[in-house]
Each structure stands twice: as C-alpha cells, then as structure tokens.
Amino acid sequence: MPETQTSPRADLLPLSQRSGLVKPGIIGALTIAALAVPLSFNDYWINSIMIPMLVMGIAGVGLNLLMGFTGCVSIGSAAFMAVGAFSAYNLLLRVPVLPLPVVIILAGLIAAVFGVLFGLPSLRIKGFYLAASTLGAQFFFEWLFTNFSWFCNDNLSLTITAPRLELFGMDLKSVHGRYMIVSVTTLALVALAYSIVRSRIGREWIAVSDMETSATVIGIKVRARKLLAFGISSFYCGIAGVLWGFCYLQTSNAHSFDLDKSFEILFIVIIGGTASIFGNFIGAAFIVLTPIFLNLAVVGLGLTEHVNIGITTNLQRVLFGAMIVYILIKEPDGLYKLLQRAAAALSGACRRLRVTA
Amino acid sequence: MPEDLPAGKEALLEIHEISLSFKGVKALSNVSMEVQEGEICALIGPNGAGKSSLLNVINGVYRPQHGEVVFDGRHFQKITPFDAARRGIGRTFQHNALFERLTVLDNILAGLARHGKTTFWENIFHVGRDRAENRRFLAWASRVIAFLKLEEHAGTIVSTLPFGIQKRVDLARALVSEPRLLLLDEPMAGMNQDEKQEMSRIVSEVNSHFKTTIVLIEHDIGIVMGLAHRIVVLDYGSKIADGMPEQVRNDPGVIKAYLGEVYE
Ligand SMILES: Nc1ncnc2c1ncn2[C@@H]1O[C@H](COP(=O)(O)OP(=O)(O)OP(=O)(O)O)[C@@H](O)[C@H]1O
Numbered sequence: 340m341p342e343t344q345t346s347p348r349a350d351l352l353p354l355s356q357r358s359g360l361v362k363p364g365i366i367g368a369l370t371i372a373a374l375a376v377p378l379s380f381n382d383y384w385i386n387s388i389m390i391p392m393l394v395m396g397i398a399g400v401g402l403n404l405l406m407g408f409t410g411c412v413s414i415g416s417a418a419f420m421a422v423g424a425f426s427a428y429n430l431l432l433r434v435p436v437l438p439l440p441v442v443i444i445l446a447g448l449i450a451a452v453f454g455v456l457f458g459l460p461s462l463r464i465k466g467f468y469l470a471a472s473t474l475g476a477q478f479f480f481e482w483l484f485t486n487f488s489w490f491c492n493d494n495l496s497l498t499i500t501a502p503r504l505e506l507f508g509m510d511l512k513s514v515h516g517r518y519m520i521v522s523v524t525t526l527a528l529v530a531l532a533y534s535i536v537r538s539r540i541g542r543e544w545i546a547v548s549d550m551e552t553s554a555t556v557i558g559i560k561v562r563a564r565k566l567l568a569f570g571i572s573s574f575y576c577g578i579a580g581v582l583w584g585f586c587y588l589q590t591s592n593a594h595s596f597d598l599d600k601s602f603e604i605l606f607i608v609i610i611g612g613t614a615s616i617f618g619n620f621i622g623a624a625f626i627v628l629t630p631i632f633l634n635l636a637v638v639g640l641g642l643t644e645h646v647n648i649g650i651t652t653n654l655q656r657v658l659f660g661a662m663i664v665y666i667l668i669k670e671p672d673g674l675y676k677l678l679q680r681a682a683a684a685l686s687g688a689c690r691r692l693r694v695t696a
Numbered sequence: 697m698p699e700d701l702p703a704g705k706e707a708l709l710e711i712h713e714i715s716l717s718f719k720g721v722k723a724l725s726n727v728s729m730e731v732q733e734g735e736i737c738a739l740i741g742p743n744g745a746g747k748s749s750l751l752n753v754i755n756g757v758y759r760p761q762h763g764e765v766v767f768d769g770r771h772f773q774k775i776t777p778f779d780a781a782r783r784g785i786g787r788t789f790q791h792n793a794l795f796e797r798l799t800v801l802d803n804i805l806a807g808l809a810r811h812g813k814t815t816f817w818e819n820i821f822h823v824g825r826d827r828a829e830n831r832r833f834l835a836w837a838s839r840v841i842a843f844l845k846l847e848e849h850a851g852t853i854v855s856t857l858p859f860g861i862q863k864r865v866d867l868a869r870a871l872v873s874e875p876r877l878l879l880l881d882e883p884m885a886g887m888n889q890d891e892k893q894e895m896s897r898i899v900s901e902v903n904s905h906f907k908t909t910i911v912l913i914e915h916d917i918g919i920v921m922g923l924a925h926r927i928v929v930l931d932y933g934s935k936i937a938d939g940m941p942e943q944v945r946n947d948p949g950v951i952k953a954y955l956g957e958v959y960e
C-alpha cells in the first residue's frame with residue numbers, strides 16, 4: 340500500500356495517504372478546467388453555475404478546515420463573507436492605490452482577524468454552545484452592516500458594488516473577467532488548502548478534533564491550533580464573500596450574507612464530506628444546481644401554471660433536508676466519498692470486463 | 697529480570713501528599729511516592745483504586761486539591777498537560793485515545809508535536825526549516841515504527857486496526873518524542889498471554905535501551921513481578937504498600953486488599 344516515493348515530496352507522504360485528501364491529479368484537472376471553461380461555455384453557464392459553484396466551494400473549504408478538520412462547529416460562516424465583502428468594498432473605494440489581488444488578500448485577512456475574535460469562545464466551550472456563539476457573529480455583522488451606512492459609503496440603498504475590478508489596466512467587469520478572478524483565486528486557495536492540511540498543521544487539527552486530551556498530552560498547542568483554524572477558515576470565507584459580492588451578485592448588501600447562506604455552507608461541508616477539500620466543490624455544485632434542475636423540471640413537465648416560486652423554494656429545502664439526513668446516516672464521509680467508491684467500483688468492473696473479453 | 701539499581705540515585709519524580717476528589721468523591725487521599733531515575737515502577741490496585749487518576753495528576757490532566765508534584769527537581773502545584781509534555785513526560789491511555797482518522801504514521805508523527813520548531817508560514821509554504829523538520833520527524837517515527845514492528849501498518853488508518861495493535865501505536869506515539877518519564881496506563885489490557893509477554897519485553901527494552909523511567913499500571917501480577925523494580929499499591933485512593941516486588945508480594949495488607957478480588 341505505501342507508494343514508493345523518492346521525490347522530495349516523500350516527506351509529505353503520511354497525510355497524503357489519507358484517502359481522498361490529496362490528489363495532485365485533481366489540481367491538474369481543475370487548472371485545465373479553469374482555463375478551458377470560459378472559452379467554451381456560454382455566459383449563462385459561467386455566470387449562474389460556474390462562478391457561484393466555485394465561490395461557494397471556497398466558503399465550503401473554509402468551513403471544512405474549521406469543522407471537518409479541527410472539529411469546531413460554526414454556523415456563522417456567512418458573517419465572515421460579509422466582513423470580506425464590506426472590507427474589500429471600502430479598501431477599493433478609500434485606498435485607490437491598492438491593486439485588486441492585494442485588496443482580496445487584505446479583505447481575507449480582516450475577516451481572519453474577526454474569525455479569531457469570534458473563535459475565542461471555542462477555548463472554553465464546544466459543540467452546540469460553540470455553534471450558538473458563532474451565531475452571534477452572524478447576527479452582529481448583519482446588524483452592523485445594515486445600521487452603519489459608513490460601511491457602504493452612505494449609500495441610501497445600503498448596497499455595495501465593486502468600485503473597480505481591474506488588473507494591470509485590464510477591466511475585469513465582464514463575465515469572462517469576473518470568471519478569471521474567481522477561477523484563479525479558487526486555484527490559489529485550493530492549492531493553499533492542500534498545502535496546509537498536508538503539513539503539521541493539518542495533522543494537529545485532526546488530532547485536536549479526534550481526541551483533544553491526547554493532543555494536549557503530547558504537547559500540541561490546542562488553543563493556538565483552534566484559533567488558527569478560525570482565522571484560516573474566516574480568511575477563506577472572507578475571500579469567498581468578496582467574490583460573491585463582486586463577481587457573482589455584483590450588487591449586494593448585508594442580507595446577501597444571512598443565516599441561510601451560513602446554512603448552505605454547512606450543507607456543502609456535510610454533502611462534500613468532512614475533512615475533504617475537493618468534496619466541497621461537489622457539495623457546492625449540488626447546492627447551486629438543485630434549484631436550477633428543479634426549475635427545469637417544473638418547466639419541462641409543463642407545471643409552470645400551477646407551481647409558483649414559493650413551492651419550488653420549499654421543495655428545494657425538503658430535498659436538501661432529506662439529502663442531509665440521508666448522508667448523515669448512510670454516508671458520513673460525504674457525497675465525494677460516495678462518488679469515489681462508485682468510480683472505484685466502475686473501474687473494477689471495467690477491468691473485469693477487459694479480462695473476460 | 698529487574699536489575700539492581702545503583703543506590704542513592706536522584707528521584708526523577710516525587711509526589712507529595714496528593715489528594716484529589718470529584719464532586720465529593722475521593723479518588724486519591726494523601727498519596728506520596730517517589731520514582732527514581734531509570735526505574736520501572738508499577739502501580740497496582742483494585743478497580744477504582746485511583747491508579748489512572750494518579751497518572752492524570754502527574755501529567756496535569758487532573759488538578760489535585762492538595763499536594764504537589766516534583767519532576768526533575770521542579771515543584772509544580774499545578775502542572776499543565778502541555779508543560780508536562782514539554783518537560784518530557786509521555787503518556788499512554790487505558791482507553792483508546794488515538795487520533796482515529798489519522799494513519800499509524802501520522803499518529804506517531806503527531807507525537808512529535810513538542811519538538812516542532814517550525815512556524816505557521818514555514819508550514820504552509822513549505823519553506824525554511826519545514827522540509828528539514830519533516831525529514832527529521834519521519835526518520836524518528838520510522839525508528840519507533842521499526843522498534844515496535846509496526847511497519848506493515850504504517851499507512852493504515854488506526855480506527856481500522858485491531859485493539860492490540862492500537863495499544864502498540866499508542867505506545868509508539870508516546871515513545872517517539874523520547875520522554876524522560878513514560879506513564880503507561882494498562883498497556884497490556886485486553887491482550888492474550890503471548891502479546892502480554894511481547895509488550896512486557898518491549899517495555900523493559902525501552903527502559904534499558906532508552907534509559908526511560910517508567911510508571912506503569914497493570915493488573916496481571918505475574919507480569920508486574922517480572923517487570924517492575926518497584927511496586928506501589930493503591931486501594932480506595934490510599935497507598936497501602938510501596939517497595940520491592942518481593943516485599944509487596946508478602947505484605948499482609950496487600951494480600952487482604954486483593955483477597956476476594958477477581959481479575960480478568
Ligand atoms: N473524570 C472523573 N470524574 C469523576 N470521577 C472520576 C473521574 N476519573 C476518575 N473518577 C473516579 O475516581 C475513582 C478512581 O478512578 P480511577 O480511574 O483512577 O481508578 P483506576 O484505579 O484507574 O481503576 P481501573 O483499574 O478500573 O482503571 C473512581 O471512583 C472513579 O469513578
């Protein structure tokens with residue numbers, strides 16, 4: 340089973356042997372997809388499917404690093420998306436010298452600072468009570484960004500729109516431009532996430548979540564590791580917020596990052612599988628595609644007359660709910676594991692076919 | 697097999713008048729003992745006697761209401777588990793306490809946490825000392841894996857392994873950081889006689905080769921007699937005997953405490 344690796348990467352072998360955690364092939368495939376897609380797909384696909392899927396996937400990665408790896412539950416992820424979006428807005432507006440990539444990173448870092456702050460209760464409490472305290476972040480930031488109009492430059496509608504989206508003089512406000520921002524950011528963040536979980540940090544995060552007592556006893560700095568997880572998680576969510584606000588919605592407000600969004604991110608992690616990176620994008624695809632399929636089904640079945648938007652929204656909730664219950668019971672490792680197993684079974688069947696043929 | 701220890705050696709660990717209770721339930725009352733550098737000290741006693749609690753006090757998992765722990769000449773009213781680890785107290789657990797989602801190798805690498813010098817930035821960008829540290833950790837882990845004959849399981853997720861092997865992984869995780877004092881809580885529980893002999897051999901080898909001082913809890917008196925240089929007996933949270941194996945074996949109080957006790 341242990342692959343014989345002699346490359347310098349061999350020192351990273353241990354964690355990479357965790358099935359499904361590290362697949363360099365996935366990164367390669369993602370790179371190619373990121374570059375090829377905008378050339379071949381139409382605007383609808385990019386705008387309504389690819390962009391939201393990637394952005395929600397990033398948020399999913401953020402929450403997964405915290406919840407799946409470190410074992411700290413959060414239902415306030417969208418709050419940190421809001422912090423990211425509003426920070427980026429103000430940086431773009433008030434500090435014109437800052438180029439876009441710097442703004443994105445700074446917005447993530449600002450979100451990270453608040454993530455650490457709201458992660459402080461995790462040093463004393465766990466599980467349900469910790470979840471309740473992250474809910475505090477959710478309500479606080481929604482309140483802050485609706486009640487202090489300074490954050491949206493005293494805009495009466497309380498909305499924010501990217502003052503500029505450009506790089507090296509190139510305007511990136513077009514669909515393709517926005518897609519490039521999203522895909523390049525996604526690639527960078529996914530690579531970073533793999534790098535983090537393959538390092539000592541990822542190992543110690545899992546140790547903390549699997550058995551906190553032994554983690555302490557062997558000398559892991561449990562508190563520092565938890566706070567780091569909150570920081571990095573919020574960094575990811577913050578950047579996802581920037582992209583959601585500027586590259587997907589384009590015009591957003593505090594309520595674009597409400598509790599519903601936090602729960603969507605939670606579902607992404609559950610569907611995608613805890614302690615996974617790539618799985619989050621499958622979870623995100625599920626969240627983004629389900630409503631689209633439902634609408635298509637309604638139209639396709641000629642039910643448009645009888646079905647209003649309220650019904651499809653509720654149907655969607657029921658579907659998500661059922662899916663979550665099913666996964667929690669049957670497939671705690673998430674949809675990604677399920678697909679992996681199916682792929683393995685399929686390739687096994689193919690091999691057998693070839694042998695018999 | 698116990699060899700005679702040179703007389704007049706320094707005590708590595710001293711426990712002074714420790715009392716510990718949980719919401720009025722007394723787990724330890726006024727327990728004092730010493731462990732000399734380089735010795736294997738066995739803690740025995742009936743179920744619920746307070747043996748595990750005593751280990752938990754030594755490495756700071758439990759805070760005693762009274763008493764102090766002296767390790768390597770330093771006095772601690774309250775040592776934290778992290779401090780204990782940093783000063784070289786290693787520990788295995790009675791009940792499974794492995795990181796179940798990690799492989800055997802990763803569990804063991806995690807045991808090196810207290811030797812980690814790399815910073816966050818070095819870790820995530822794989823720069824600076826990160827590579828060298830990874831290589832060093834892997835070399836140390838490989839040595840322990842070979843010593844405990846865990847090679848064939850190195851890449852396996854621990855939760856899928858049989859209990860006896862998990863016990864060995866637990867020991868490996870404690871051993872890899874080269875502790876000065878190793879606390880073993882029933883390392884042979886649930887093993888058959890052959891496995892017990894093997895583990896007993898390993899413990900005595902750790903003691904003689906790595907010069908590790910060991911405090912171990914074990915119910916099998918036969919094993920304890922052959923392994924320990926010294927035996928401390930607890931009953932209902934109090935120390936009722938302390939001495940060489942032969943002394944303890946013939947102690948009337950010990951015989952009385954054990955009378956009617958059924959083991960395994
Ligand atoms: N965390 C805890 N909370 C409450 N009571 C505890 C706790 N840990 C131990 N005790 C109590 O302290 C007493 C001693 O327990 P301890 O686990 O130290 O015994 P032990 O000698 O290790 O027994 P065993 O041979 O069964 O492992 C018991 O009465 C136990 O119920």
Ligand SMILES: [Mg+2]
Pocket residue numbers: 747748749790881
């Ligand atoms: Mg015990």
